[in-house]
Amino acid sequence: MADLFAPGDRVRATSVDPPHHTRAPRYVRGAVGTVVEREGVFPLADDRARGLPSAPEAVYAVRFAARELFGEGDHDVTVALWESYLRAVS
Amino acid sequence: MGRINDVGGMHGFPPIERELDEPPFHADWEAHVFAMNRALIGRGVYNLDEFRDAVERLPAAEYLAASYYERWFRAITALLVAKGVCTAEEVAGG
Amino acid sequence: MGGDHGGAAASLAARVRHVEALLEQRGLVDPLELDRALEAFLARANPDNGARLVARAWVDPGFRARLLLDGNAAIGEVGVSMGGGLQEQRLKVVENTATTHNVVVCTLCSCYPVALLGPSPTWYKSEAYRSRVVRDPRSVLAEFGFALPDAVAITVWDASAETRYLVVPRRPEGTEGLDERALADLVTRDGLIGVAAV
Incomplete structure (x- = not known):
């Protein structure tokens, strides 16, 4: 499957609060960031933790402004997020 | 909202405590828990994501009260029971 | 006790x-x-591995460029690998400059470039560090005795997936006369995480 995102793209992190294991930290939920790079393809942790078959999927380093995440702070936080956790922002 | 391990950005935790010249393990049992976990994952008894899931599913108060390798040990024993490797009675006995 | x-x-x-x-x-x-x-x-997973990578990057601009571009490929030149854990992990090396500083955390558990730094210290795995460094890195660095000038921008890297991050600190001033081994001896594990200057 072709990658959905490229460096520079603006993306929104999922706002879903899943009942199972996930690697999308809650502090990024619903926040908009910028793709820095594609880190490679890896099976989705949410699926592997539940013993479900999981096709490798792209993971991206996504940079968020602290102000977007917390309403304060002058730093950035770069979070590694699977494609399933991200939506395009037009 | 989320699990107890998911603490990024949360308020209320104290200043960071550091230990001078900290050894890799503080007791022999910690090293054994570490090595046992690697062996079990290496043998495919469970995978790393199932292990993380088991750590995160510890009751919140237990998670916060336990030391790092204590959490690991509790997660390992929970997985051994869940995977049918040992019964809960066997794990508890001894 | x-x-x-x-x-x-x-x-x-x-x-x-x-x-x-x-x-x-x-x-x-x-x-x-x-x-x-x-x-x-x-015996294999030791912070000296990370320190040697940094010293080589400081003395060899070609290596520095290769290290930043593809960490896994470059570290073989110094005789180390990311295979110290259960499997070979992807490595991303990030460099501090006069205007930007990097600091590494795993907010969800304790992910860490163990092959290059050895087992992680308890503070790295603590809720205190994991909760606070993403929100207020300057205060956290200050607790480590590291006062970063306000003009230096901070990027926190949360190791939430399959990549492990390693920080290349800035080379201290006045170290022009030191050889690679002596430079490696200056580099600390905390510097490689980003909570110390070097």
């Missing part, structure tokens, strides 16, 4: 031995093999 605490640790040690014995009976672990694996791991 109080008597209570010591007693709890002793009972935990006994329970670990008990479970290990159960696993041995089932042929899932071999205590001798565990000891050997642990010894080999501790």
